[in-house]
Amino acid sequence: MITLLAIDWLFILEKLILIVSIISISLVIAMYETYAERKVAAVMQDRRGPNRAGPFGILQPLADGLKLFMKEEIIPNTSNRFLFVLGPCMAMLTAMMTSAVIPWGGKIHFTLFGADRWVSLQIADINIGILYIFGVVSMGVYGIMIGGWASNNKFSLMAAMRGASQVISYELPMGLSLIALLMLTGSLKMSSIVGGQIDSWYNVLYQPLGFFIFLVCAFAECNRTPFDLPEAENELNFGYHQEYSSMKLGFYLFAEYINMFISSAVMVSLFWGGYDIPFIKDANLAEQIGYNWLAALQGLSMFIKIAIFIFAFMWVRWTIPRFRYDQLMNLGWKTLIPLSLFNMIITALVVLLREYGWRF
Amino acid sequence: MSDHINLPEGSIGKHTTTLNLGPTHPATHGVFQNILELDGERIVSAEQTVGYIHRAFEKIAERRPLYQITPLTDRLNYCSAPINNMGWHLTCEKLLGIQTPKRVDYLRIIIMELARISDHLICNSIVGVDTGAYTGFLYVMQYRELIYEIYEEVCGSRLTTNIGRIGGFERNFTPKAFERLEKFLREYPEVLKEFNNMFRRNRIFMERTIGVGPISAERALNYGFTGPNLRAAGVDYDVRVHSPYSSYQDFQFTVPVGSTGDCYDRFLVRDQEMWQSISLIEQAYRKVQEFKGSESEVYHADVPEYYLPPKQDVYTKMEALIWHFKIVMGEIDIPPGEVWMSVEGGNGELGFYLISDGGRSPYRLHFRRPCFVYYQAFEELVKGSMLSDAIITMSSLNLIAGEMDG
Numbered sequence: 001m002i003t004l005l006a007i008d009w010l011f012i013l014e015k016l017i018l019i020v021s022i023i024s025i026s027l028v029i030a031m032y033e034t035y036a037e038r039k040v041a042a043v044m045q046d047r048r049g050p051n052r053a054g055p056f057g058i059l060q061p062l063a064d065g066l067k068l069f070m071k072e073e074i075i076p077n078t079s080n081r082f083l084f085v086l087g088p089c090m091a092m093l094t095a096m097m098t099s100a101v102i103p104w105g106g107k108i109h110f111t112l113f114g115a116d117r118w119v120s121l122q123i124a125d126i127n128i129g130i131l132y133i134f135g136v137v138s139m140g141v142y143g144i145m146i147g148g149w150a151s152n153n154k155f156s157l158m159a160a161m162r163g164a165s166q167v168i169s170y171e172l173p174m175g176l177s178l179i180a181l182l183m184l185t186g187s188l189k190m191s192s193i194v195g196g197q198i199d200s201w202y203n204v205l206y207q208p209l210g211f212f213i214f215l216v217c218a219f220a221e222c223n224r225t226p227f228d229l230p231e232a233e234n235e236l237n238f239g240y241h242q243e244y245s246s247m248k249l250g251f252y253l254f255a256e257y258i259n260m261f262i263s264s265a266v267m268v269s270l271f272w273g274g275y276d277i278p279f280i281k282d283a284n285l286a287e288q289i290g291y292n293w294l295a296a297l298q299g300l301s302m303f304i305k306i307a308i309f310i311f312a313f314m315w316v317r318w319t320i321p322r323f324r325y326d327q328l329m330n331l332g333w334k335t336l337i338p339l340s341l342f343n344m345i346i347t348a349l350v351v352l353l354r355e356y357g358w359r360f
Numbered sequence: 361m362s363d364h365i366n367l368p369e370g371s372i373g374k375h376t377t378t379l380n381l382g383p384t385h386p387a388t389h390g391v392f393q394n395i396l397e398l399d400g401e402r403i404v405s406a407e408q409t410v411g412y413i414h415r416a417f418e419k420i421a422e423r424r425p426l427y428q429i430t431p432l433t434d435r436l437n438y439c440s441a442p443i444n445n446m447g448w449h450l451t452c453e454k455l456l457g458i459q460t461p462k463r464v465d466y467l468r469i470i471i472m473e474l475a476r477i478s479d480h481l482i483c484n485s486i487v488g489v490d491t492g493a494y495t496g497f498l499y500v501m502q503y504r505e506l507i508y509e510i511y512e513e514v515c516g517s518r519l520t521t522n523i524g525r526i527g528g529f530e531r532n533f534t535p536k537a538f539e540r541l542e543k544f545l546r547e548y549p550e551v552l553k554e555f556n557n558m559f560r561r562n563r564i565f566m567e568r569t570i571g572v573g574p575i576s577a578e579r580a581l582n583y584g585f586t587g588p589n590l591r592a593a594g595v596d597y598d599v600r601v602h603s604p605y606s607s608y609q610d611f612q613f614t615v616p617v618g619s620t621g622d623c624y625d626r627f628l629v630r631d632q633e634m635w636q637s638i639s640l641i642e643q644a645y646r647k648v649q650e651f652k653g654s655e656s657e658v659y660h661a662d663v664p665e666y667y668l669p670p671k672q673d674v675y676t677k678m679e680a681l682i683w684h685f686k687i688v689m690g691e692i693d694i695p696p697g698e699v700w701m702s703v704e705g706g707n708g709e710l711g712f713y714l715i716s717d718g719g720r721s722p723y724r725l726h727f728r729r730p731c732f733v734y735y736q737a738f739e740e741l742v743k744g745s746m747l748s749d750a751i752i753t754m755s756s757l758n759l760i761a762g763e764m765d766g
Contacts, residue, residue, distance in 0.1 A: 045498040154379050158401065158747070225492055226564055235490075235748050237386060321564045322492030324748045325401055 014119050022099050030257035031061035040314040068250035076243050078152040087147025088251035094140040095258040101129040101190050102265050105275045105299040109291045129190035137221060141167040144230055148240035159239025163230035166220055169332035174217035176340035177210040180347040194274030199281050204271040209343045211271045213336055218263040225317040229325060264309035275302040376404055383412055387751045391761035401747045406739040414765040421725040425690050426452045434520035437763040440479035440706030441521045442471045447703035450605055451712040452526045455699045460661045463651050464528040465607035469644045473637040478507045479706030480630040483758040487627055488559055490755045491568045496558050503551045506544040513537040527667045528660025556631060569623035573741040573753030584733045587708030589757055592629045593621030599704040611643050623756040665692050690720040707758040731764035
């Protein structure tokens with residue numbers, strides 16, 4: 001009895017609410033990313049884009065979702081049924097899990113049963129936050145691998161192989177570019193990395209090359225153009241999800257958009273100040289409007305930054321061609337890894353010289 | 361091309377995969393089949409199949425009067441159907457010994473060059489799509505629409521045009537057609553420039569296309585390449601220059617030539633040809649405007665035996681009624697003879713070999729279809745390259761299945 005009372009039930013409730021709301025926000029954002037993608041493509045190609053369902057077509061994602069649910073579900077006879085179902089689940093699961101360690105805003109303050117409570121808008125502020133992100137993102141490739149292999153289709157299999165080698169190759173420079181960042185921040189904890197940038201210079205100013213490498217790798221990890229080789233529609237018939245129909249296909253598509261959202265969020269958190277409101281001293285603002293409003297504004301600021309990144313993802317997709325498989329590998333291994341190593345060494349030198357009292 | 365790992369003989373069992381690239385593959389339009397043997401992603405051998413949309417046009421043509429063969433030629437290279445139509449009319453005129461008026465020639469050149477632009481535009485933008493850049497393709501579509509609107513005004517249809525008649529056009533160009541032509545000449549060059557800016561110096565596009573699917577001038581000639589694909593390999597052969605037809609000799613234009621014969625050169629040659637075509641259209645339009653008075657009403661040669669009279673004349677004039685009856689009922693025999701006529705089609709030399717033994721339809725008709733020739737070289741072009749290269753090579757050869765299978 002005593003042990004049950006000792007548990008902070010309110011804490012668990014807060015986290016549960018946070019988890020549910022963040023997952024649903026991710027889903028809604030992924031839905032509207034599909035809409036945004038089509039609208040952005042339409043603008044770039046001088047078209048109108050979806051404009052039938054609801055005003056300006058804003059109900060289009062709902063209609064698409066409904067359509068995917070209603071479609072007949074086909075599992076090929078020659079496929080491995082268990083893995084065939086597992087593939088999209090893995091893709092979706094890993095896409096959703098990444099959001100757990102991202103801080104979405106400052107602390108909210110409220111009084112309950114006469115006790116002051118401070119709730120940070122982050123599901124889990126673990127001290128290995130970045131490692132967690134890397135771990136989960138690496139898992140993401142299993143969705144592609146399993147799905148592509150289980151389909152028992154040569155095109156899917158090829159796409160799966162491409163996807164696996166691509167994600168593995170691009171995780172290395174991604175990790176190396178972050179090591180340089182970690183030398184500066186001195187912590188793997190997301191909250192302290194973001195906290196260090198609040199009302200201060202953003203990390204991108206100290207690590208422009210690191211950011212650039214991270215950005216390129218993020219494109220590759222999300223399988224977006226110019227790195228969309230696993231789903232190259234002209235070569236591999238949409239690659240690993242070729243044999244999928246109905247909501248399983250929907251899961252793969254959703255996972256891609258959630259990944260895009262999350263990797264934008266990670267980039268914003270690591271390099272662009274996270275939820276910091278630019279040009280304004282957040283601490284001063286808190287005194288004027290209170291902490292709860294500040295947290296809301298910070299969340300908004302974070303989402304605006306994320307939206308800019310998502311737009312960049314789409315902008316690139318509808319502008320440039322994609323690499324060939326060997327060129328992709330060359331870029332990863334022969335350009336990005338040396339660059340990120342160089343960046344790491346330079347950063348290490350600067351950090352070391354600072355310790356010896358040099359001023360920059 | 362990077363070296364491949366060479367395993368010592370017998371060390372590991374090395375297997376290759378057979379992949380059916382097509383016919384149900386988005387890049388093969390449902391009609392090309394390439395049976396590729398793949399080592400990883402590298403192509404060891406390729407076997408190409410033809411005939412998925414063979415419709416036996418040559419055989420059908422043996423039972424049809426000349427003017428009914430025009431719609432068959434539409435369905436060869438449907439991206440530039442008017443050139444096929446004109447080529448067929450020129451062949452008939454050669455057999456029948458018909459001299460067309462200059463104005464007809466110039467109008468034909470306008471239409472043919474418009475068709476060439478639309479053909480090259482599709483080809484180049486499809487190369488873009490196959491490298492993964494979709495926007496260029498969809499963006500230029502609305503400017504191809506300008507060309508189709510001109511066709512629509514001249515002949516009433518858009519894709520399979522059936523444009524013109526033996527001896528000229530079925531009707532004169534309306535002022536609206538010229539208006540649309542002016543609009544096209546005004547708006548199109550800017551878009552083409554924009555389109556090129558997207559691709560020409562794009563690093564990824566260059567890496568994807570330079571050195572991909574190359575062919576030497578000698579090999580290209582041996583295969584019988586013609587058109588932009590041959591010119592990209594460095595041979596300045598152009599039917600419009602070497603055996604001018606339809607008064608091409610009255611015009612100033614250059615023949616762009618590449619050097620390596622790879623996909624990038626083919627892209628550039630097609631691009632330059634579009635600029636040349638624009639200049640040709642401008643020249644032809646100026647020349648057409650010079651015809652004044654009754655001359656500007658000339659739109660066909662005076663050959664009542666083969667030129668179907670206007671419908672209102674059929675109802676009101678005895679002569680026209682007689683000719684109409686004779687033509688439609690197939691009572692006009694074509695003279696016996698054998699002619700070869702070729703035109704510079706959208707993707708190469710499009711030839712017509714017509715043998716007549718008198719009677720109402722050809723004894724034998726053969727279309728020299730350039731795509732059929734290109735496709736034979738496909739294996740040589742893609743051997744040793746990656747799967748993605750095969751797709752780009754196929755689209756940059758401008759293989760049109762309708763023409764290939766005939």
